[in-house]
Amino acid sequence: MFSPLSPTAIMAVAALLIVTACASQSTSEATGWFGTHDGVPPKANKVYICHGFGCVYKTPVEYSRQDLARLRVILVSGRASPSAERQAIAHAVAWQERRVAVTVGSEEDVGGFDIENAGVSGQMDCIDESTNTTSLLLVTQKHKMLRHHDVSAPVARGFFLDGRYPHATATVTEKKTGTVYAVDSWVNANGKRPDIMPIDHWLAEGDRWFLST
Structure with missing residues (x-):
């Protein structure tokens, strides 16, 4: 007869399952991400905000004309250059998080590795965050708010053996240079x-927590 797992062992297994999900990312087109990660792509001006880790919960939020006008103002501020547009994209992502927080219950969502909140409505892992940011970017692209970038597929890094936990990020690709940037x-x-940076810099990052524990 098997002995029941201790709470510590259960937490370790849960952590492995959740962060391993962030390692199995596809490099297919951005819209293909949703089908393989239990997300729902944007429909018209409605986004489906993932939360609870791994898109356990999906809360629809429809952007009003006022919301779209606000997004356009934010992104127009970056029209001068690709670098300026990336700063505007960062502003837009932060705006979306604040905009949906009351509906989703994500006002207290913490950043970074936070396994104790797995399954908690309103808390988000890298799958949720990558999906939500990609949804926003697709809406802005549909409304021609982006001048210097195209929305590209989320990308992953880390596989434990290299001392880093698996992690995924949304991305955009600069039209002029073809450089992919993590968002x-x-x-x-x-x-x-x-954080926005060239994808090769992002891929080289990562806490060495696994080798030191």
Whole structure:
């Protein structure tokens, strides 16, 4: 007869399952992400905000004309250059997190590795964050709010053996250079601007927590 797992062992297994999900990302087109990660792609001006880790919960939020006008103002501020547009994208992502927080219950969503909140409505892992940011970016692209970038598929890094936990991020691709940029909203708390950097820099990052524990 098998002995019951201790709470510590259960937590370790849960952590492995959840963060391993972030390692199995596809490099298919951005819209293909939703079908393989239990998300729902945007429909017209409605986004389906993932939360609870791994898109356990999906809460629809429809953007009004006022919302779209606000997004346009934010993104127009970055029209001067690709760099300026990336800063505007960061502003837009933070705006979305604040905009949906009351509906979703994500006002207190914490940033970074937070396994104790797995399954908690309103808390988000990297799958939720990548999906939500990609949804926002697709809406802005549909409304031609982006001048210098195209929305591209989320990307993943880390596989334990290299000392990093698996993690995923949304991305955009600069039209002029073809450079892919991470738009990583998982690392910071709700409503804070995401980290944006070239994907090769992002892929090289990662805490060495696994080798030191």
